[in-house]
Amino acid sequence: MRHRTLGRTGLRVSPIALGTMNFGPVTPEPQARALLSAALDAGVNLLDTADVYGADANRTVADFSELKGETERIIGRWFAQDPARRDSTVLITKAYGRMGEGPNDMYLSAGYLRRACEASLRRLRTDHLDVFMLHHVDRATGWDELWEVLDDLRREGKIRYVGTSNFAGWHLAQGQEAARRRNLLGVVVEESIYNLMERSVERExxxxxxxxxxxxxxxxxxxxxxxxxxxxxxxxxARTASSRAAQGLSRNREQIERYEQFCRDLGQPPAVVAQAWLLHQPGVTAPIVGVRTPGHLQDGLAAAESALSEKELAELDTIFPGPGPAPEAYAW
Known part of the structure; x- marks a missing residue:
């Protein structure tokens, strides 16, 4: 597997990341541990999780609160089985979502970020996070406050890099300029929704x-x-039970039919093609493969080894056109 550098850092990571959101509520712990081991054995060293993962939305409110953090605990117990696994893993976790009942038990204030980081370290049974990620924008917390606490955590050895998720381009520009004023490295990775059907991020x-x-x-x-x-x-x-998926299938059925025919002609599973396409997009480090079964992991591994020709990429653009860059996409 050909590793890539994470953004402008020298940190080398696999071209796919193992997404763990299903570990606990969907994938029981024994299967989750088997998937973690299989991924690591296959060369996947990039592991993505979050403090809020592990709760099943169908449980009662009380159970839901208790189960938050369970995914991190599963990973921590997997690390504990073989401490060498931690040194072989680039570990990402996130903070933002509600983890308690108080008004300061969520979002991105300095006090909460410190507590969230230290709680994740305990659950993950590690002394540091390779990437500590801000899971969503908190418009009430400015970058000066963020860099104050994040730099403290870095100096203490609790985090090595900072990432973001669900931030807009202008948020990142603000954050990077604030980091420059402090002579800090700043944000090195952003997680965002991006796929052949949802290409809004290409604009800005x-x-x-x-x-x-x-x-x-x-x-x-x-x-x-x-x-x-x-x-x-x-x-x-069953696979389109969620309202979002069902509506998407209804609105885009013709495109999906064309896409699946394209994949049949290519001789590749649609899941492999979709993830391989992402790896051909400039600036993309690694798609997050949300695994529930070994088959999902195998699709991700196959995508990491797949190459699409310029002609094939152009044909995918005709099936799922992108928005184009700003401002040309909407101005003369």
Missing amino acids: LLPACRAYGIGVMPYSPLNSGLLGGVLAKQDTA
């Missing part, structure tokens, strides 16, 4: 990331399963 976010040397890790590379061969599968109804 991706150009901003490329300009600042921020690596991009797309999540939802299969767009809730719609790019995973949904029409060809017998369990279509």
